[in-house]
Amino acid sequence: MNPVPIQDSYPDGFSHCYGCGRFNERGLQIKSYWDGEEAVCTFTPRPYHIALPGYVYGGLIASLIDCHCIATAAAAAYRAEGREIGSEPRLRYVTAALHVDYARPTPLGVPLEVRAWATEIKGRKVVVMATLSAEGEVCARGEVVAVQMPEHMLPGQTQER
Amino acid sequence: MNPVPIQDSYPDGFSHCYGCGRFNERGLQIKSYWDGEEAVCTFTPRPYHIALPGYVYGGLIASLIDCHCIATAAAAAYRAEGREIGSEPRLRYVTAALHVDYARPTPLGVPLEVRAWATEIKGRKVVVMATLSAEGEVCARGEVVAVQMPEHMLPGQTQER
Numbered sequence: 001m002n003p004v005p006i007q008d009s010y011p012d013g014f015s016h017c018y019g020c021g022r023f024n025e026r027g028l029q030i031k032s033y034w035d036g037e038e039a040v041c042t043f044t045p046r047p048y049h050i051a052l053p054g055y056v057y058g059g060l061i062a063s064l065i066d067c068h069c070i071a072t073a074a075a076a077a078y079r080a081e082g083r084e085i086g087s088e089p090r091l092r093y094v095t096a097a098l099h100v101d102y103a104r105p106t107p108l109g110v111p112l113e114v115r116a117w118a119t120e121i122k123g124r125k126v127v128v129m130a131t132l133s134a135e136g137e138v139c140a141r142g143e144v145v146a147v148q149m150p151e152h153m154l155p156g157q158t159q160e161r
Numbered sequence: 162m163n164p165v166p167i168q169d170s171y172p173d174g175f176s177h178c179y180g181c182g183r184f185n186e187r188g189l190q191i192k193s194y195w196d197g198e199e200a201v202c203t204f205t206p207r208p209y210h211i212a213l214p215g216y217v218y219g220g221l222i223a224s225l226i227d228c229h230c231i232a233t234a235a236a237a238a239y240r241a242e243g244r245e246i247g248s249e250p251r252l253r254y255v256t257a258a259l260h261v262d263y264a265r266p267t268p269l270g271v272p273l274e275v276r277a278w279a280t281e282i283k284g285r286k287v288v289v290m291a292t293l294s295a296e297g298e299v300c301a302r303g304e305v306v307a308v309q310m311p312e313h314m315l316p317g318q319t320q321e322r
Contacts, residue, residue: 016211018218026209048187050177051255057179058256059224066220094212095219099260 009086170247180228
């Protein structure tokens with residue numbers, strides 16, 4: 001498994017996201033790691049990420065799947081071009097569509113593992129599928145349609161660190 | 162418009178949700194109001210609910226649509242039975258599937274309006290559609306498949322307030 005999180009390759013201007021921005025002190029700061037043919041992320045919800053007593057809030061599950069799939073889209077697109085993650089020109093994606101199927105209630109208090117892989121890379125679009133598991137059982141499945149970020153949204157292509 | 166939020170009819174044991182629980186001090190505490198044939202919710206994201214500078218985080222948008230549609234499902238089901246919202250036996254729903262199409266970037270710093278309406282009520286299932294708008298423009302569209310909560314998840318049917 002690549003020991004550097006995909007999100008660490010995002011330029012500083014792309015790193016404020018509530019879900020995965022390393023500069024968002026109030027955010028989730030999830031980290032996604034490339035692992036062979038897929039990316040993996042582990043996150044333990046806080047006690048207040050609750051739906052009903054004992055179960056994880058579905059909006060958090062959607063958020064984890066969203067951010068992790070967007071990171072996976074970037075990593076998969078770099079790989080398809082035979083380039084190192086984070087190399088110039090930058091590839092950064094946004095969500096066009098998000099779908100989550102909640103297969104079973106997700107227990108609160110244990111680490112959740114999200115795994116995602118690209119199923120289609122075509123032009124500016126990457127389709128990514130994901131599973132979210134707790135204690136070895138799949139609790140939710142997701143699909144994200146990711147599109148390369150429009151130029152007018154880019155806060156600057158240079159990594160300033 | 163009904164002046165009482167749908168979420169205020171949830172029993173105390175159902176009111177810890179990160180998205181809409183009135184007892185979740187760390188949560189979003191969204192409020193959904195029944196308005197004729199649909200339900201409306203207004204929410205102003207905090208500055209840290211950011212995706213990129215100037216734009217709202219997609220996971221928050223998914224969360225708002227999810228919780229608001231679940232409230233709409235309950236209100237619509239009560240209405241279909243000709244009963245007052247919150248009357249016994251309680252109707253409370255969970256999310257089986259969530260889909261969000263992000264039509265355009267959602268500006269940060271302005272109130273967002275979510276409107277939702279039921280398109281199907283059948284047995285234990287309610288299908289709800291939603292739009293999320295900023296400054297009069299639709300930024301996202303959502304669909305939630307809501308199912309009546311399984312008995313084993315019910316934390317107690319009596320409203321304790």
